[in-house]
């Protein structure tokens with residue numbers, strides 16, 4: 001879920017429809033249909049910088065041809081300034097729409113190489129960064145002259161990238177991956193790594209920049225960490241009782257703000273944070289358990305939570321949205337939207353997480369070939385000793 | 392003279408017990424132990440990992456400066472340690488048995504030559520993923536990539552240990568002026584790698600003259616096990632040295 005002016009934007013079925021829900025006036029809501037016949041710009045970005053062809057037969061492509069699996073939407077991003085909405089699709093195309101308060105029209109549909117994991121716009125909205133599951137990062141220009149220009153590879157991790165953040169001044173791109181790493185890359189000199197923020201012990205599911213030098217990260221190791229990302233220094237670490245998955249931040253100043261964190265069990269937590277002298281204190285304001293997966297968004301300094309619930313007045317389930325109303329220290333979850341007035345259309349609503357967190361854990365669930373080898377070596381040496389003794 | 396508490400006869404490990412399939416997939420997650428931050432290895436203890444002091448018993452306050460990445464059976468590493476006695480060199484090897492061979496080899500060398508070979512060690516790791524878990528920015532002054540696995544198929548080019556993504560990482564752990572050495576017997580791979588170095592703005596190739604003058608030049612071509620294998624098969628060897636600028 002993303003936000004634009006007074007609208008929350010999401011796809012209720014990740015396929016046919018994109019919904020624009022007003023947080024102020026429900027009569028302004030509208031939906032658009034995804035035009036899957038829109039022509040694809042088939043010129044793919046090149047992996048690496050070279051003049052060589054791309055590895056043509058990538059196995060993911062093969063899978064799709066063989067099965068009846070339907071193409072669906074995947075990652076979403078919206079610009080803050082120049083009215084663009086982007087969605088990646090599982091057919092490895094990147095849709096770009098120009099949006100206003102009443103409608104949206106597709107302006108391009110460009111190809112990319114591997115299943116996307118995250119897309120983000122620069123603050124100015126002129127550049128979109130796309131990360132993929134094999135760890136590469138591509139840049140797609142999104143100013144009007146370049147709506148249809150092909151993507152460009154800019155750098156890569158050797159691990160699935162889970163999140164990307166761009167500093168407001170566009171000096172750094174920050175990427176987090178499954179191998180516990182957070183990488184801070186200079187921009188536009190993307191061949192230069194400024195720093196690494198090392199210290200997590202499991203995948204880093206989400207990151208958020210909260211000031212010129214501070215970054216917050218959450219990880220499968222249950223920790224939330226505060227970093228000075230310029231010098232890659234860990235300033236603080238807090239342990240949660242749960243595995244955090246999604247993270248949204250509202251900064252009120254360089255020192256204070258609010259965090260919204262969802263857990264692997266779909267509980268949503270609201271925290272107030274305060275940073276003094278590089279130490280962060282977290283104050284839990286509220287928590288609420290949801291029965292379905294959730295999506296989070298920020299709009300006009302408020303958090304919104306999208307979830308699925310059985311409708312009170314019919315047996316159909318619908319998409320619901322809560323606004324997190326925070327006054328002083330009291331927090332209310334106000335339902336601002338239920339169902340999508342789409343009950344007539346035959347869409348199957350769902351909420352898809354950006355990745356399946358349970359598959360990302362590494363420790364304690366991998367094949368231990370070292371132990372196997374050491375056991376055999378020990379046995380070999382013991383046997384030798386025995387046979388020596390026997391002699 | 393050997394101390395009596397030591398095992399009476401120390402033999403170098405026999406390679407036949409340590410042979411392993413040539414290629415392992417550097418992208419998959421096998422079970423690796425690695426520090427979550429380089430500073431962990433400077434502590435007195437690091438659970439599941441050997442600290443630098445455990446790896447180099449007479450380390451003092453020196454830090455590792457040379458890395459032989461994909462060191463194989465360690466022939467070059469041993470030679471590197473002999474050439475630079477006051478520098479600490481680490482061999483990094485992904486294969487379980489092969490890295491174990493190198494560790495046993497170093498242990499035996501130390502036992503056979505008391506006081507020597509204190510400056511080399513080997514760790515089993517996937518350097519393509521965990522290099523920066525071990526080294527800080529600018530810590531290394533030399534990195535070696537000798538006879539890297541070629542991964543011929545185009546779809547496997549990402550697995551190559553020299554690739555554009557990783558060049559940025561090597562530039563990060565190398566200090567300015569540091570050197571990166573590459574040797575291969577596969578001409579196509581040589582061209583591929585050098586073209587990526589040429590395109591990368593943090594590296595500049597040394598002149599042929601400078602390459603020849605490097606004290607390691609001949610050792611790069613004949614000290615490692617792979618170098619000797621190429622020698623036996625009368626293969627060609629391509630060498631290049633790049634400076635971190």
Ligand SMILES: C[S@@+](CC[C@H](N)C(=O)[O-])C[C@H]1O[C@@H](n2cnc3c(N)ncnc32)[C@H](O)[C@@H]1O
Nearest residue numbers: 417461462463484485517518519537615616617
């Ligand atoms: C062809 S051998 C060369 C070995 C040695 N440098 C020599 O010259 O004899 C390449 C070595 O790199 C190791 N290797 C491949 N990928 C690696 C990785 N990601 N991390 C560490 N070692 C790796 C392989 O296991 C293999 O031993």
